[in-house]
Amino acid sequence: MSVQSSRYGRQEIFYGIGPEGQEKLKKARVAIIEMSAIGTAVANNLARAGVGFIRLIDGDYVDISELQRQSLFTEEDARNERVKAVILKEYLGSVNSEIEVEDRITILDGSNADSLLSDVDVVVDASDSFETRLLINEACHALKKPWVYGGALAASGMVKVFLPGEEEPCFRCFIGDEEFIPGETPTCATEGVLCSTVSMIAALQCAEVLKLLTDADSVRSDLISFDLWDNSFDTFTVEKDPECPVCRGEYSFYGKASKAQTVSMCGKDSMQIVPSNEGEIDFEKYAEKLKNRGKVKYTKYTLDFDDGDVEIKLFKTGRAIIKHVSDEKRARAVYAEYIGL
């Protein structure tokens, strides 16, 4: 078969990759954190490019409000509230059967970061919170992995590669030590976001990932910032903060045992309860226990319960999403009553 007609012909004739680069991509391993708007676009791009192993880390299901920007999901996925990582594994497997796609239906935390990130070459951030990014930053600093930050807001975005190494600034150097005050930071739920914005960020991130994986010497060192609505493109230098605790190896998230947490879900009118210990729930037994109290149905991945008042989506590990609840206490009470803390 000629180079032009082979599967990756267009990448192999591209001077920056070539057949050698393609061979490196085949052996490469990447983890993508969260199957968000950015994450789905990144996963699609890297699977098509022939990255040999892609780990999809996400604990959420598809909602109709996400179809505007999260590529690869359908109305049927939203109707059936299908689990994102599972859909993408299936879809990307049909796009490229030569690569391995792994679905990890979970949320990255201080205690599972090692098992999710230590065996990959590059980590891609597609998360939607500073806290998750601070954790990725610490984990990648400890594990000496390069990672690619991408952040979106309305029509604007930023991308920066963070590399391991004494001289390299980290994400904590970049954002400083200002306390993060929930509610004060603008989010995509308060300011909106365009599909164009996230596609742009994903494209910039993927180019950097391909450079990293093929040992290119042109990996971007500055931060690129753009706004598609006011037509601005800027680059900024990120400097190392001599006071940065992460650069000294002092971590606040990584390696810490995770506590039971209740978190509100961006734009979903739901609260998520993450138990401190993840287990393996036997849905058959649970369904039996709950069936006299309301409607129960389950798949291999999730169990849904609805008694007309309370609506719960329970994941295999014990994590649960309590729907139509915005109050933490109420969410916890529901969890305690129906699932048990």
Add this chain to the structure above:
Amino acid sequence: MIVLHNGEETEVPEGTTGKQFLQKFGYRRAMVKLNGEQLQVITFSKMTLNEGDEITVKRISGGG
């Protein structure tokens, strides 16, 4: 006096400092350039703005 804020002419009081400017527009966690030169937020905060200054401020984006 008039300064350029992300390309738009904006009226601010004479003697406005960088810090007051950032507060006025509600910036937290941002990157700043003054007349094309990147400055640390802390450095910019202490400066006094002049008529016609071009200020580029980009909020650090956190969405995904």
